[in-house]
Amino acid sequence: VSGRSVSIDVPVLARVEGEGALRVVVEDGVVDDVELRIYEPPRLFEALLRGRHHREPVDITARICGICPIAYQMSACAAIEALAGTEIPASIAALRRLLYCGEWIESHVLHMAFLHAPDFLGLDSGIEIAQLHPDLMREVLQLKKTGNRILEVVGGRPIHPVNVRLGGFYRSPRVEELAELSADLDRARSAAIALLEWVAGFEFPSTTGASAAEAEYVSLRGDGAYPICGDRIVSNRGLDVDVATFGEQLHQRQVPHSTALHASLGDGSDARRYQTGPLARWMNNADLVPDEVREVTDDLGLSPTETNPFRSILVRGAETLMAVVEAQRLVAEYVPPASPWVEVAPPAGVGHGCTEAPRGILYHRYRLDDGGLIADAVIVPPTSQNQHAIERDLRDFVGSHLHLADDELRRSCEQVIRNHDPCISCATHFLQFEIERSGSG
Amino acid sequence: MRPFEPARVVEWPDSIREGRRPTLAVWKFASCDGCQLSLLDCEDELLAVAAGIEIASFPEASSAVVDGPYDISLVEGSITTEQDARRIQEIRRSSSVLVTIGACATAGGIQALRNGRDIEELAAIVYALPGYIDTLATSTPIADHVHVDLELRGCPIDRGQLLRTLAALANRRTPRLPTTSVCVECKSLGTSCVMVAHGTPCLGPVTQAGCGALCPSFHRGCFGCFGPMESPNVDALRDRLIEHGMDGPEIDRLLRTFTPDAFAPRPVPPEGSS
Numbered sequence: 001v002s003g004r005s006v007s008i009d010v011p012v013l014a015r016v017e018g019e020g021a022l023r024v025v026v027e028d029g030v031v032d033d034v035e036l037r038i039y040e041p042p043r044l045f046e047a048l049l050r051g052r053h054h055r056e057p058v059d060i061t062a063r064i065c066g067i068c069p070i071a072y073q074m075s076a077c078a079a080i081e082a083l084a085g086t087e088i089p090a091s092i093a094a095l096r097r098l099l100y101c102g103e104w105i106e107s108h109v110l111h112m113a114f115l116h117a118p119d120f121l122g123l124d125s126g127i128e129i130a131q132l133h134p135d136l137m138r139e140v141l142q143l144k145k146t147g148n149r150i151l152e153v154v155g156g157r158p159i160h161p162v163n164v165r166l167g168g169f170y171r172s173p174r175v176e177e178l179a180e181l182s183a184d185l186d187r188a189r190s191a192a193i194a195l196l197e198w199v200a201g202f203e204f205p206s207t208t209g210a211s212a213a214e215a216e217y218v219s220l221r222g223d224g225a226y227p228i229c230g231d232r233i234v235s236n237r238g239l240d241v242d243v244a245t246f247g248e249q250l251h252q253r254q255v256p257h258s259t260a261l262h263a264s265l266g267d268g269s270d271a272r273r274y275q276t277g278p279l280a281r282w283m284n285n286a287d288l289v290p291d292e293v294r295e296v297t298d299d300l301g302l303s304p305t306e307t308n309p310f311r312s313i314l315v316r317g318a319e320t321l322m323a324v325v326e327a328q329r330l331v332a333e334y335v336p337p338a339s340p341w342v343e344v345a346p347p348a349g350v351g352h353g354c355t356e357a358p359r360g361i362l363y364h365r366y367r368l369d370d371g372g373l374i375a376d377a378v379i380v381p382p383t384s385q386n387q388h389a390i391e392r393d394l395r396d397f398v399g400s401h402l403h404l405a406d407d408e409l410r411r412s413c414e415q416v417i418r419n420h421d422p423c424i425s426c427a428t429h430f431l432q433f434e435i436e437r438s439g440s441g
Numbered sequence: 442m443r444p445f446e447p448a449r450v451v452e453w454p455d456s457i458r459e460g461r462r463p464t465l466a467v468w469k470f471a472s473c474d475g476c477q478l479s480l481l482d483c484e485d486e487l488l489a490v491a492a493g494i495e496i497a498s499f500p501e502a503s504s505a506v507v508d509g510p511y512d513i514s515l516v517e518g519s520i521t522t523e524q525d526a527r528r529i530q531e532i533r534r535s536s537s538v539l540v541t542i543g544a545c546a547t548a549g550g551i552q553a554l555r556n557g558r559d560i561e562e563l564a565a566i567v568y569a570l571p572g573y574i575d576t577l578a579t580s581t582p583i584a585d586h587v588h589v590d591l592e593l594r595g596c597p598i599d600r601g602q603l604l605r606t607l608a609a610l611a612n613r614r615t616p617r618l619p620t621t622s623v624c625v626e627c628k629s630l631g632t633s634c635v636m637v638a639h640g641t642p643c644l645g646p647v648t649q650a651g652c653g654a655l656c657p658s659f660h661r662g663c664f665g666c667f668g669p670m671e672s673p674n675v676d677a678l679r680d681r682l683i684e685h686g687m688d689g690p691e692i693d694r695l696l697r698t699f700t701p702d703a704f705a706p707r708p709v710p711p712e713g714s715s
Binding site: 158 | 473476484485488521552562563574596656658659661691694
């Protein structure tokens with residue numbers, strides 16, 4: 001292969017939410033450059049939010065992403081309620097958690113079965129999987145549908161739910177509406193276990209692993225339960241701060257090749273790169289995984305600390321099961337709140353909010369003026385925070401797999417990207433794959 | 442937003458005439474992915490749809506892409522870059538029936554809030570180096586660029602309406618889409634009027650039906666995400682909203698959210714002037 005020079009183009013990276021481009025340059029057997037280029041047309045939400053009323057981000061920011069609108073709604077609520085000093089009653093917090101469980105189930109199952117699993121099987125789509133494994137996929141679709149049913153019953157519709165407002169909900173679901181979910185959830189629980197057992201049988205590529213093992217993994221820390229909403233942010237490298245402090249440390253950097261900003265903790269030469277998502281939640285909250293989930297994952301060989309990015313699909317499976325178990329409990333214990341919402345009256349000032357979107361922490365910050373209008377908004381989606389980790393994994397993988405033929409290497413690179421379940425609509429997309437090899441590669 | 446004039450007669454692709462499975466392509470422009478996700482959210486019907494329609498190009502769901510031309514194209518998103526303005530022309534040429542899906546494709550979407558404002562100033566708020574950002578000063582609906590055969594409204598579209606439309610197209614019928622207001626849906630469902638009963642401001646009287654009057658069923662006023670019905674009387678509603686305690690800027694914000702230019706409200710004062 002001496003003197004080999006190769007260039008591969010894939011006009012659209014499939015099976016991700018959005019569009020982006022990948023460029024890998026290999027020279028003399030050394031990975032010279034890796035760029036995940038995101039050039040989704042910018043939609044300028046942070047600018048368009050200026051001058052809007054503080055009640056509006058709940059609905060407006062949901063439109064950043066059709067896959068995880070609840071994450072946007074909940075982070076927006078968290079930020080403005082934090083500024084107002086609102087105490088959210090436990091009954092409303094429980095209903096929010098149930099709604100968010102619906103989104104975790106819907107988003108994780110979509111990613112696992114339709115976007116990510118085809119990579120492990122050498123197939124093109126989830127529809128092809130359904131042709132090979134019709135019984136399994138029927139149950140998997142029912143599981144996904146149960147997530148969407150929760151979103152419908154509590155939120156009004158699966159995409160851009162209408163029932164969320166600052167302080168709670170416009171209307172509390174009736175007890176009998178939620179009770180109707182019970183049978184679906186029982187069946188979904190079996191499906192979640194079957195899906196997890198199925199993906200546990202996949203073959204997981206080994207990476208060189210060094211960079212992923214040494215990374216800083218950042219997530220919310222749960223207060224007595226696995227975190228979805230919360231106010232404490234931790235890492236496996238000793239970070240332990242409240243959301244406001246985290247927000248002050250968070251820096252976003254623009255790189256020429258992307259319309260999505262890259263996030264780091266701190267700036268300049270002290271900037272610490274980190275990653276967020278299921279692997280981070282799983283290791284930072286290992287003690288909060290319910291026993292009934294841990295029993296299943298122990299049997300399947302999941303470690304409390306997983307750092308192989310290809311194994312993220314297992315952790316998504318565990319979190320899906322956890323969300324189903326949690327939804328069962330919340331439905332069984334449901335008592336409608338005394339009032340579906342509480343008053344939220346924020347003063348002028350700055351509010352920070354952060355919640356666990358399916359693909360990682362989603363941070364919002366709003367500065368309000370005296371009239372309650374938004375003077376400034378900052379939104380840092382999980383994919384912005386993970387862009388560095390995606391490029392790092394690509395560099396690791398390509399560097400240790402140069403023996404693969406171009407086509408296989410390209411497919412594997414796409415899989416490396418999908419390991420992080422990137423939401424390019426969130427991060428702002430069009431993926432072209434180019435690999436240039438020169439020298440004796 | 443130019444008034445949309447649906448084709449009276451959809452020109453059926455040859456495959457449908459000949460009783461073959463029509464081919465479907467799904468395209469994305471500036472958007473959140475939510476409307477095309479509606480297709481993957483049809484859990485009970487997805488495999489039946491895949492059996493009745495050949496999904497030839499749907500990058501979000503499959504890496505297998507069949508080259509065009511396509512019998513049916515679903516187009517999500519609005520036009521915000523010069524490259525996309527060229528791309529939609531190519532898509533129109535390779536599509537027999539072009540269906541726009543959602544508020545972005547049919548009305549420019551929430552990102553049309555940029556229209557009439559200084560795009561460089563807006564980009565500089567988000568990006569330290571706005572020079573790298575390639576975007577047009579406007580976000581425009583697909584029908585401003587090419588002929589559109591059918592449009593499905595909503596932010597997001599209604600899943601049932603999408604399925605009925607695909608079923609109609611696969612069976613050579615022109616789908617019936619509502620042109621009346623959300624009020625008609627509330628009445629037919631027996632949902633109490635939130636404005637009359639609770640004094641809650643509501644855009645239902647001027648908004649096109651299709652969502653099943655979802656927000657009023659959650660005791661919330663409609664926020665107009667399906668865009669204007671045929672011949673809406675926005676000025677009359679504006680007076681009613683003032684009676685319900687809303688001021689001018691509040692009403693402008695309500696009308697200018699998910700289809701910002703579509704309700705053609707009075708000019709919006711510059712931000713901060715309220």
